[in-house]
Amino acid sequence: SIPLLLASTAMVAPFATTAFAKVGVTSTAVGGPIGVPPQQPKQVLTVGVDVFADERITTGPNDQAHLLFLDGSALTIGPNSEIILDKFVYDPDKETGTLALTVGKGIFRLVGGKITKNDGAATVRVGSATIGIRGGIVIIDAQNPQSVDNYFMFGEKLSVSTPLGTEIALRPGSA
Numbered sequence: 001s002i003p004l005l006l007a008s009t010a011m012v013a014p015f016a017t018t019a020f021a022k023v024g025v026t027s028t029a030v031g032g033p034i035g036v037p038p039q040q041p042k043q044v045l046t047v048g049v050d051v052f053a054d055e056r057i058t059t060g061p062n063d064q065a066h067l068l069f070l071d072g073s074a075l076t077i078g079p080n081s082e083i084i085l086d087k088f089v090y091d092p093d094k095e096t097g098t099l100a101l102t103v104g105k106g107i108f109r110l111v112g113g114k115i116t117k118n119d120g121a122a123t124v125r126v127g128s129a130t131i132g133i134r135g136g137i138v139i140i141d142a143q144n145p146q147s148v149d150n151y152f153m154f155g156e157k158l159s160v161s162t163p164l165g166t167e168i169a170l171r172p173g174s175a
Contacts, residue, residue, distance in 0.1 A: 020037060020038045020039070020040075020052045020053055020054060021052060021053045021088070022050045022051070022052055022070075023051055023052060023053050023055075023069055023070060023085060023088035024050070024051050024067050024068050024069035024070055024073075024088075025048060025049065025050055025051065025067070025068055026045040026046060026047055026048065026049045026050075026051060026065055026066070026067060027047065027066050027067065027068040027074070028047060028064075028065070028066035029044075029045050029046050029047060029049075029063075029064070029065050029066070030062070030063060030064040030065075031059070031060060031062040031063030031064065031079075032044050032060065032063055033045040033057060033058070033059045033060075033063045033064065033065035033077065034057065034058050034059075035049070035051055035055050035056070035057050036055060036056045036057075036058075037051070037052040037054070037055045038052065038053075038054040038055065040052075045057065045065050051067055051085060052085070053085060053086075053087060053088050054084065054085065054086065055084070055085045056082070056083070056084050057077060057081075057082070057083050057084075057085070058081065058082050059077055059078065059079055059080060059081045059082075059106065060079065060080065061079050061080055062079060063079055064076065064077060064078055064079060065077045069088065069090075069099065069113060069115075070088070070090050070092075071090045071092075071095070071097060071099070071113040071114040071115045072113030072114055073099060073110065073111065073112055073113030073114075073115060073116060073122070074110070074111040074113070075101070075108060075109070075110050075111075076108065076109040076110075076111075077106065077108055078106055078107035078108065079106075079107075080105070080106055080143070081103075081104075081105060081106020081107060081108065082103070082104030082105050082106060083101055083102065083103050083104065083106065083108065084101065084102045084104075085101060086100040086101060086102050086125075087099070087100040088100075090114070090115060095114040095117070096114075096115070096118055096121070097114075097115045097121060098115065098121050098122075099115045099116070099121065099122040099123070100122075100123050100124075100125070101123070101124045101125070102124075102125045102126075103124055103125065103126045103140065103142045103145070104142075104145065105142055105143060105144075105145050106142055106143060107139070107140070107141050107142070107143055108124075108139070108140045108142075109137065109138070109139045109140075110122070110124070110133060110137070110138050110140070111136075111137045112133055112134075112135050112136050112137065112155060116133050116134060116135050116136070116155075117134075117135050118134075119132075119134050119157070120132060120134075122134075124140060126140065126142045126145055126148045127145050127146070127148070128162055128163055129148055129160055129161065129162045130160075130161045130162075131148075131150060131158065131159070131160050131161075132157070132158070132159040132160075132161070133155070133157075133158060134155060134156040134157040134158070134159075135155040135156040135157075136152070136153065136154040136155010136156060136158075136172070137153040137154040137155060138150060138151065138152055138153060138155070138158055139151040139153060149175065150169075150175065151174075151175050152169040152171070152172060152173070152174045152175070153172060153173070154172045155172065156170070157169070157170055158174070
């Protein structure tokens with residue numbers, strides 16, 4: 001058995017076998033999306049392949065990946081995308097934790113699980129913007145990272161903070 005808290009990035013179940021915490025699994029893949037877990041060789045993300053905290057995921061023009069996190073959150077990664085799974089900490093007994101992602105470019109859909117039920121617990125960084133998700137579904141279009149579009153499809157709240165201030169969407173269907 002290994003300690004419950006590893007690095008500064010994730011809580012891991014006692015059955016984990018790597019030095020970095022498993023945060024979820026690839027549930028669907030199209031083409032050949034690539035994952036590069038910390039201190040491990042790159043791998044093609046096929047159905048059933050585990051994903052880890054600090055993993056960098058890239059997709060080519062014909063690739064897509066759908067990840068299912070341990071708290072039930074789901075992330076769909078579209079073609080020509082780059083993302084890092086910065087932080088995932090989850091306490092299944094309290095159904096609380098933190099999910100933090102950094103987007104380099106691309107288009108993504110995040111469907112919140114238990115972590116997103118808590119304010120400020122799920123964030124996505126894109127350039128100088130930080131997007132906060134509270135319960136629900138959001139689509140982030142960062143195909144041009146200089147001009148990010150956010151679509152709040154369902155849930156309680158979407159916030160976008162930049163050096164210019166913070167905007168908050170409370171109505172599903174907002175962009």
